[in-house]
Amino acid sequence: MKLPVKMTINGQSYSHEVEPRLLLVHYIRETVGLTGTHVGCDTSQCGACTILMNGQAVKACNFFAVQADGANIMTIEGLAKDGELHPIQQGFWEKHGLQCGFCTPGMIMSAYQMLERYPKPSEELIRHQLEGNLCRCTGYHNIVKAIEWAAEHMPAKK
Amino acid sequence: MATVAAERLFGKSIKRREDPRFITGRGQYVDDLKIPGMTYAAFVRSPHAHAKIRKIDTAAATRHPGVVAVFTGKDMTGVNSLPCGWDLRKEKKIPGVIQDLAIVPHMPLTSDAARHVGDPVAIVIADSHEAAVDAAEKVQVDWEPLAAVTITEKAAASGAPKLHEGAPGNVAFKWEIGDRAATDAAFKTAGAVTVKKRIVNQRLVANAMEPRACVARYDDATGELTLWVTSQNPHVHRLLMCAFVLGIPEHKVRVIAPDVGGGFGSKIFLYNEEVVCSWASRKLKRPVRWTASRSEAYLTDAHGRDHVTDAEIALARDGKILGLRVKTTANLGAYLSTFAPAVPTFLYGTLLNGVYAIPAIHCEVTGVFSNTTAVDAYRGAGRPEACYVVERIVEAGARAAGMDVADLRKKNFIPKFSGAFQTQVAVVYDSGDYGAAWDRMLQMLDYRKFRAEQEAARKQGRLLGIGFSAYIEACSIAPSKLVGALGAGAGLYESGKVRVHPTGMVTVFTGSHSHGQGHETTFAQIVADKLGIPIEQVDIVHGDTGSVAFGMGTYGSRSASVGGTAILMSLNKVIEKGKKIAAHLLEAAPKDIDFLGGQFQVKGAPGKAVPFGVVSLTAYVPHNYPEGLEPGLEETSFYDPSNFCFPFGAHACIVEVDRDTGNVRILRYLAVDDVGNVINPMIVDGMVHGGIAQGVGQALCEGAVYDGQSGQLVTGSMMDYALPKADMLPMYETDRTVTPTPVNPMGVKGAGETGTIAATPAVVNAVVDALAPLGVDHIEEMPMTAQRVWKIIQGAKAR
Numbered sequence: 001m002k003l004p005v006k007m008t009i010n011g012q013s014y015s016h017e018v019e020p021r022l023l024l025v026h027y028i029r030e031t032v033g034l035t036g037t038h039v040g041c042d043t044s045q046c047g048a049c050t051i052l053m054n055g056q057a058v059k060a061c062n063f064f065a066v067q068a069d070g071a072n073i074m075t076i077e078g079l080a081k082d083g084e085l086h087p088i089q090q091g092f093w094e095k096h097g098l099q100c101g102f103c104t105p106g107m108i109m110s111a112y113q114m115l116e117r118y119p120k121p122s123e124e125l126i127r128h129q130l131e132g133n134l135c136r137c138t139g140y141h142n143i144v145k146a147i148e149w150a151a152e153h154m155p156a157k158k
Numbered sequence: 159m160a161t162v163a164a165e166r167l168f169g170k171s172i173k174r175r176e177d178p179r180f181i182t183g184r185g186q187y188v189d190d191l192k193i194p195g196m197t198y199a200a201f202v203r204s205p206h207a208h209a210k211i212r213k214i215d216t217a218a219a220t221r222h223p224g225v226v227a228v229f230t231g232k233d234m235t236g237v238n239s240l241p242c243g244w245d246l247r248k249e250k251k252i253p254g255v256i257q258d259l260a261i262v263p264h265m266p267l268t269s270d271a272a273r274h275v276g277d278p279v280a281i282v283i284a285d286s287h288e289a290a291v292d293a294a295e296k297v298q299v300d301w302e303p304l305a306a307v308t309i310t311e312k313a314a315a316s317g318a319p320k321l322h323e324g325a326p327g328n329v330a331f332k333w334e335i336g337d338r339a340a341t342d343a344a345f346k347t348a349g350a351v352t353v354k355k356r357i358v359n360q361r362l363v364a365n366a367m368e369p370r371a372c373v374a375r376y377d378d379a380t381g382e383l384t385l386w387v388t389s390q391n392p393h394v395h396r397l398l399m400c401a402f403v404l405g406i407p408e409h410k411v412r413v414i415a416p417d418v419g420g421g422f423g424s425k426i427f428l429y430n431e432e433v434v435c436s437w438a439s440r441k442l443k444r445p446v447r448w449t450a451s452r453s454e455a456y457l458t459d460a461h462g463r464d465h466v467t468d469a470e471i472a473l474a475r476d477g478k479i480l481g482l483r484v485k486t487t488a489n490l491g492a493y494l495s496t497f498a499p500a501v502p503t504f505l506y507g508t509l510l511n512g513v514y515a516i517p518a519i520h521c522e523v524t525g526v527f528s529n530t531t532a533v534d535a536y537r538g539a540g541r542p543e544a545c546y547v548v549e550r551i552v553e554a555g556a557r558a559a560g561m562d563v564a565d566l567r568k569k570n571f572i573p574k575f576s577g578a579f580q581t582q583v584a585v586v587y588d589s590g591d592y593g594a595a596w597d598r599m600l601q602m603l604d605y606r607k608f609r610a611e612q613e614a615a616r617k618q619g620r621l622l623g624i625g626f627s628a629y630i631e632a633c634s635i636a637p638s639k640l641v642g643a644l645g646a647g648a649g650l651y652e653s654g655k656v657r658v659h660p661t662g663m664v665t666v667f668t669g670s671h672s673h674g675q676g677h678e679t680t681f682a683q684i685v686a687d688k689l690g691i692p693i694e695q696v697d698i699v700h701g702d703t704g705s706v707a708f709g710m711g712t713y714g715s716r717s718a719s720v721g722g723t724a725i726l727m728s729l730n731k732v733i734e735k736g737k738k739i740a741a742h743l744l745e746a747a748p749k750d751i752d753f754l755g756g757q758f759q760v761k762g763a764p765g766k767a768v769p770f771g772v773v774s775l776t777a778y779v780p781h782n783y784p785e786g787l788e789p790g791l792e793e794t795s796f797y798d799p800s801n802f803c804f805p806f807g808a809h810a811c812i813v814e815v816d817r818d819t820g821n822v823r824i825l826r827y828l829a830v831d832d833v834g835n836v837i838n839p840m841i842v843d844g845m846v847h848g849g850i851a852q853g854v855g856q857a858l859c860e861g862a863v864y865d866g867q868s869g870q871l872v873t874g875s876m877m878d879y880a881l882p883k884a885d886m887l888p889m890y891e892t893d894r895t896v897t898p899t900p901v902n903p904m905g906v907k908g909a910g911e912t913g914t915i916a917a918t919p920a921v922v923n924a925v926v927d928a929l930a931p932l933g934v935d936h937i938e939e940m941p942m943t944a945q946r947v948w949k950i951i952q953g954a955k956a957r
Contacts, residue, residue, distance in 0.1 A: 019288065021288070029189075029190075030192075030287075033192075034183070035183075035186075035187075035189075035190035036182070036183015036184065036185075037183070038187070038367075038368070038419070039189070039369075039449075040367045040368065040369065040419075040452065041452035041875070041876045042451045042452045042453055042875065043452065043453075043875045043876050043877040045875075045876035045877060045881075046367065046452075046876060048367060075183065076181075076182065076183030077182065077183045077184075079182070079183075080182055085178075085181065085182070089181040089182065092177070092181050093173055093174070093177045093178070093181055094173065096173075096174065096840050096841065096843075096844050098177060098180055098181065099420070099674035099675070099676070099844060099845075099848065100366070100367065100368065100417075100418065100419045100420040100673055100674030101176070101177075101179075101180030101181075101185050101417065101419065101674070102185075102187065102366075102367040102368040102419025102420060103367045103419075104180050104181060105183050108181065123889070124885075126884070127884040127885040127887075128884075128885050130883070130884035130885070131883060131884070131885060133884075134367065134876070134881050134883065135367065135884075136365055136366060136367050136420050136422070136848070136852070136881070137367075137420055137674045137844075137848045138844060138847055138848050138851075139847035139848045139849070139850055139851030139852075139882075139887060139890065139913075140847075140851065140883075140884040140887055141844075141847040141887075141889055141890055142844055142847065143884070144884065144889070
């Protein structure tokens with residue numbers, strides 16, 4: 001049995017018939033073909049699949065695609081606008097906040113919500129907020145620096 | 159046309175050129191690949207640690223909708239065992255062998271028995287991932303469960319369940335290094351203080367964030383097989399798979415390792431899954447994709463470490479080290495992984511000299527088989543185990559002798575040298591100034607001030623501790639002749655091809671592979687500097703046997719020193735040829751041409767010059783050209799180093815232990831590393847940070863745990879295996895000293911493994927120091943979880 005789903009991803013609408021057990025992350029990667037969102041575990045620890053769903057940073061492995069019916073989703077591919085990097089992306093580049101790049105999309109999407117909630121986070125707060133994202137390369141030092149850089153360079157809220 | 163670079167890039171922290179694709183979600187990892195007609199594989203694995211296979215019934219699985227094929231080991235006729243690439247046998251004249259390596263079969267799909275949980279017995283291939291996984295559950299295996307052994311110290315005990323016919327007593331090998339008699343004599347020195355401790359280096363899982371994956375595509379029309387695989391060394395994968403396992407022609411196989419999400423050693427080895435998928439793709443004439451779930455990764459990625467050691471140190475009354483005696487049992491798991499025998503022998507025993515002038519050392523290692531996942535190289539590979547033994551036993555010795563742990567180290571450092579220091583364990587260090595790194599670290603730390611603070615804190619009942627680690631490691635792996643004499647089945651050189659295009663743009667093909675190291679940036683820095691062109695005019699190609707001549711790949715911190723030097727050699731050849739072309743154009747002799755600032759000029763006559771781009775164009779449009787010179791401007795070199803390089807450094811960690819909960823908190827972490835000359839400091843710092851985090855992870859939270867009864871891997875997911883998180887770790891305080899290596903022309907050593915090697919003993923030593931007021935003078939086992947530390951505190955109180 002397949003069920004219809006419809007959602008907006010990075011401003012574009014998609015509709016498909018999917019198996020009810022299909023995870024949202026696999027829908028995004030395999031059905032829609034946006035492979036920037038990664039799968040690093042099967043127990044929702046790693047955070048590599050973090051996306052924004054209706055403005056909330058969520059792990060896309062924690063939802064079935066059918067649960068996202070009608071949702072507005074942003075993935076890593078939707079963050080840069082008109083070829084211009086978002087300050088968080090720029091921060092990761094400036095501060096060497098990535099090595100292998102696999103956890104990076106999830107880190108950046110988590111940081112996106114973090115900075116919406118806490119525009120000027122302390123180091124301690126950044127580390128606490130990254131609880132749901134694992135990185136095996138950087139030892140987190142430069143990820144913290146990258147998010148601090150981004151916080152300093154975010155455009156003022158209108 | 160090529161232009162002239164504005165500045166020298168060697169030593170500059172330029173931003174990484176690979177980052178834009180990663181931060182925008184456009185990296186191309188193996189699992190991102192989709193090919194028309196692609197099928198999906200799922201493996202049927204043993205749920206038992208040890209069991210005979212009576213029968214496998216695949217009928218129901220084969221009938222499952224969407225299933226293309228189901229294969230077991232019996233279907234794979236003509237396929238050989240996965241090879242072990244390191245041979246420790248007396249007949250090979252390998253030094254130190256006491257008992258020959260038992261070379262046991264490791265079939266891609268086992269059909270006689272399963273020897274660890276997760277051992278694959280069948281592959282199900284279907285039109286969708288879901289169908290493959292569903293059908294895999296319908297494969298009926300008639301198991302006859304057998305008794306299992308997983309615990310390192312019990313694996314070779316009498317009466318332990320036997321894993322392999324060819325390995326009596328489950329002993330894989332026995333090996334020694336050093337001088338037994340001299341060491342025995344050192345321990346009998348009158349007045350010597352001797353200390354013996356049991357030191358356990360627990361089993362770890364590499365946990366690269368990207369799980370292993372492969373896509374195999376056989377093209378029936380051309381007879382070519384393309385394998386995309388998460389590999390640190392695609393040529394090694396190809397060679398082993400073609401020559402040893404599948405017996406298919408090497409030139410008809412192309413192995414591509416595209417963007418790879420971390421390796422840390424675990425993606426060096428040839429694994430069952432990529433072999434079976436390649437075989438199946440040839441059989442079915444369809445592409446086959448497999449991606450490990452994280453749970454599969456825990457069960458099948460080669461594990462690391464797993465040593466149990468008795469270490470003894472003898473000290474003179476003045477604190478000088480007299481001797482070191484080490485006896486280690488190394489758990490190799492159920493099978494011999496690709497380089498498994500090298501790790502607890504030549505990558506371990508040879509580093510036991512540390513940074514100290516130790517007059518006598520003896521080390522004996524027994525490798526054992528057990529019903530666990532195979533163990534092989536994990537970041538540092540043998541060297542962290544050696545450093546851990548040395549740096550823990552040195553502190554234990556200092557405490558027994560009543561000396562300060564910092565003073566005792568300083569008293570024993572090998573004095574500054576360049577060229578050669580002969581250790582007691584075969585290897586010859588290249589260059590070192592151990593005291594300089596140490597002094598810098600103490601200065602950053604303000605050691606005496608910390609001891610005063612610690613004293614004050616202790617009076618308030620707080621448990622503050624400091625731990626040190628003065629490490630050394632062997633990298634730039636390695637001289638081929640030397641490793642060949644030690645049992646390696648391969649040479650360990652590297653290739654580098656420089657292709658100068660007619661316009662002077664440059665493509666470099668390297669046998670090194672980047673899975674986070676940043677070669678597209680650092681190698682391009684070397685090229686841009688040497689040719690005097692902007693870095694934008696240089697591209698680095700790696701990870702594809704279809705375009706790279708050959709390559710031994712990336713591990714053992716060898717990319718910059720071995721891979722980078724191969725590129726440098728080709729650049730020199732390009733310049734030499736360029737001089738001949740320029741000399742012709744300038745009507746001068748080649749010996750009178752200098753290459754400076756991106757142009758060829760006549761010595762002493764800067765006005766008489768041709769730019770690099772004109773020379774490259776002339777090479778491809780050779781109308782006005784030297785007689786007898788081949789057209790084109792492309793050079794290939796293979797560099798085989800003359801020695802290892804030996805980075806070193808001094809790390810310190812300050813912790814506070816919560817007396818009530820046993821929780822360990824890191825307050826400061828300091829690292830002064832000496833990795834020789836540095837191409838890109840930002841990238842080296844990043845490697846040091848990440849290395850430290852993995853070392854801290856081992857010390858504080860990580861550990862692969864098997865249930866001793868059932869043989870199940872209890873830490874089989876990220877929920878159970880504790881990886882370090884951001885809030886456990888501090889900002890690292892780092893600095894460097896620079897002692898260039900004389901081994902290679904750039905003077906670079908290697909930075910990828912230093913942090914992991916150094917950090918673990920520093921953290922554990924700090925915890926021991928913190929607990930010293932309670933009478934604790936040693937801790938045998940890691941990780942220092944709150945529970946373990948709490949128990950130690952309770953035990954100390956009870957005494």
